[in-house]
Amino acid sequence: MVYFPEVSKVEYEGPKSRNPLAFKYYNPQERVLGKTMAEHLRFAVSYWHTFTLQGNDPFGLPTMIRPWDGYQGMDLAKRRVEAAFEFFDKLNVTYFCFHDRDIAPEGATLRETNRYLDEIVDMLEEYMKSTGKKLLWNTANLFSHPRFVHGAATSPNADVFAYAAAQVKKGLEVAKRLGAENYVFWGGREGYETLLNTNLQLELDNLARLLRMAADYADEIGFTGQLLIEPKPKEPTKHQYDFDAATTIAFLKTHGLADRFKLNLEANHATLAGHTFEHELYVSRIHGMLGSVDANQGDPLLGWDTDEFPTDLYSTTLAMYQILQNGGLHKGGLNFDAKVRRASMTPVDLFHGHIAGMDAFARGLQVAAKLLEDKVFEQVVEERYQSYSDGIGATIVNGTATLSSLEAYILDKELSVHSSGRQEQLLAILNQYLLET
Numbered sequence: 001m002v003y004f005p006e007v008s009k010v011e012y013e014g015p016k017s018r019n020p021l022a023f024k025y026y027n028p029q030e031r032v033l034g035k036t037m038a039e040h041l042r043f044a045v046s047y048w049h050t051f052t053l054q055g056n057d058p059f060g061l062p063t064m065i066r067p068w069d070g071y072q073g074m075d076l077a078k079r080r081v082e083a084a085f086e087f088f089d090k091l092n093v094t095y096f097c098f099h100d101r102d103i104a105p106e107g108a109t110l111r112e113t114n115r116y117l118d119e120i121v122d123m124l125e126e127y128m129k130s131t132g133k134k135l136l137w138n139t140a141n142l143f144s145h146p147r148f149v150h151g152a153a154t155s156p157n158a159d160v161f162a163y164a165a166a167q168v169k170k171g172l173e174v175a176k177r178l179g180a181e182n183y184v185f186w187g188g189r190e191g192y193e194t195l196l197n198t199n200l201q202l203e204l205d206n207l208a209r210l211l212r213m214a215a216d217y218a219d220e221i222g223f224t225g226q227l228l229i230e231p232k233p234k235e236p237t238k239h240q241y242d243f244d245a246a247t248t249i250a251f252l253k254t255h256g257l258a259d260r261f262k263l264n265l266e267a268n269h270a271t272l273a274g275h276t277f278e279h280e281l282y283v284s285r286i287h288g289m290l291g292s293v294d295a296n297q298g299d300p301l302l303g304w305d306t307d308e309f310p311t312d313l314y315s316t317t318l319a320m321y322q323i324l325q326n327g328g329l330h331k332g333g334l335n336f337d338a339k340v341r342r343a344s345m346t347p348v349d350l351f352h353g354h355i356a357g358m359d360a361f362a363r364g365l366q367v368a369a370k371l372l373e374d375k376v377f378e379q380v381v382e383e384r385y386q387s388y389s390d391g392i393g394a395t396i397v398n399g400t401a402t403l404s405s406l407e408a409y410i411l412d413k414e415l416s417v418h419s420s421g422r423q424e425q426l427l428a429i430l431n432q433y434l435l436e437t
């Protein structure tokens, strides 16, 4: 069966093209700083937004019109796999990502659920073999079912902890089998609604315990993919423990887990935490923990996770600026954790959303590469911190300075005059590069 008959293969046609089903900037084989765009960007389709979710929101019913409508249970799950691989092929995307419950329905017991899951994983494995498509990451859905109402690893109920642990064990086995390049933990219910009923210490320790068990089990079965934590400050819970990059890094370091985990940073989660996307990437990068990216964007006027396709060129440029300075994403990639709007309900909108996001990141890559090549901001930063490269500054950096040595140096000295931060000039240069590259 053909699921998307209205779309043929999406090709690169260049910036002058007016064909809505063509790439204007994403040219997979084009070389940028020594690598192809495909190698830099490693795009992934998220299974849940594209094939599973149906456009319902807290106020309204599903709106999506999908070629797999009308199927149920395992039949529906199988039609979705067929449609997914046609979609990946037509869009020319190599990677995809899923939660266990996106791809197969739940049964009456975990044993039965695992049987359903195995059947779909068999099918995915065959399709992956014959098409060369790859799994960027999988994860366990530890938030949708009512059993996780009080959390998963941070539930006050030890049986729920055990259930979550069993689900993670299975998830890692699936990751190993499908050759996933990463495995993700997103703690959507790992947080609290009120401190009045919460043992904060036990919950945080238990969260670390589950992560330690997962790292040990990954070693035991020889899963060599990167383990990733995806920070998000709130939603669905009022406060989530993996609040942002800095909090998550401190948590991992406190619990001796920092050498086993990196971060999966999502743009909309960054803005929910009151940060820019590039802030989160930068913080992770300097700790050597920038693992992968959930490429989307939020709406500055809305206080929740709108998961829009990324089209803001400032954001994609500044994100790629960090990613290039990280030497790329290595095992990670750019996963479109993004959904078409509820009113964009036709199947072809799924293509338009992805094309918009892929072009926005391709353009961001080109501009960021040019900024780095020309050392536009690097030079500014270098000059701004010049005072630390010799003299008293060097003694601060190399650790030989003390409060006494600094006092002796400054007591009778006249302070050197500040130089300008030149923020407006730098923003104008950024605009110029965006328009001219």
Ligand code: XUL
Pocket (backbone or CB within 6 Å): 099, 139, 184, 186, 188, 230, 232, 266, 294, 305, 337
């Ligand atoms: C939720 C979110 C998740 C994770 C994977 O906000 O981003 O879809 O990416 O569980």
Ligand code: CO
Pocket (backbone or CB within 6 Å): 230, 266, 294, 337
């Ligand atoms: Co995400």
